[in-house]
Amino acid sequence: MHQLGEIAISRVVESEGPFVDVFGFLPDAQKDVIEANRDWLMPRYIDPESMMIILNIQSYILRTPRHTILVDACVGNHKTRPGRPMFDQLNTPYLADLEAAGVKPEEVDYVLCTHLHVDHVGWNTQLIDGRWVPTFPNAKYVFARTEHDFWEQRHKDGSEGPVPNVYDDSVLPVVEAGQAVLVESDHELDHGISLEPAPGHTPGNIVLNLSSGGSDAVLTGDVMHHPLQLVRPEWSSRACEDHIQSAKTRRALIERYADTDTLIAPAHFASPTMGHIIRRGDNFGFRLLGEE
Ligand SMILES: [Zn+2]
DSSP: EEEEEEEEEEEEEEEEEEEEEEEHHHHHHHHHHHHHEEEEEEETTTTTTTTTTEEEEEEEEOOOOEEEEEEBBBBBSSOOOOOOTTTTTTTHHHHHHHTTTHHHHHHHEEEOOOOOOOOHHHEEEEETTEEEESTTTEEEEEEEHHHHHHHHHHHHOOOOOSSSHHHHHHHHHHHHHTTTEEEEEEEETTTEEEEEEOOOOTTTTTEEEEEETTTTEEETTTTTSTTTHOOOOTTOTTOSSHHHHHHHHHHHHHHTTTSSSSSSSSSSSSTTTEEEEEEEEEEEEEEEETTT
């Protein structure tokens, strides 16, 4: 747990490990660049044996004096994800881990998805008596309108892309239950907690800015997936909808926060995940919180 002014930030990990080959996930990645940064990338962020990148699928929990907010809802249990074994029919103790972190589902006031990809919406719903129902019965689920409308349209067109079913089983049931709130991409969720547009990875992708007691943090979602993208901000992932725009948004964010006190809380960096962006020569690196 990290205390940022009045906001307590903690993480609940659904799964973490060497899930994908670095060159498969970052198609532009170059061996010599990885080798030159081996000292800090391996073994925490890249498994040196297999050259698989360590990916962390997790939620952030924000507790303010007023609200409990869950940011990004991982993959979820029992979801059918054809052709995606790392997402298909999971059965993890995520809800027990959430409770161990002090949060019961009924205590969550807001669920915020930075975007509506498969690994960010899963626990929006759970399977009860054969139906997908909202996991967090008292929560408002906050989606950026641009993002929601993009995936709703794809769902209607039957063109969801490489991972089908996601809108259908993890977003639509929330909308039908009347728990979805569609907001503008700069919406303020609570005092000092605001969305900011960060398009590219998906059209309505957002980051979440936190500011409390004179301290700042940003939950960067999937603007970057892996610390290697600090070395080469132009390397977009194969999961990015628009590789060029994603790279622009990534570089702007990295340059804005490099060598500042703003705490960076990425979605997928290996545990313990949070830290600060630092300049390293012409590029950038990452200094973990607690290692400064
Ligand atoms: Zn993701």
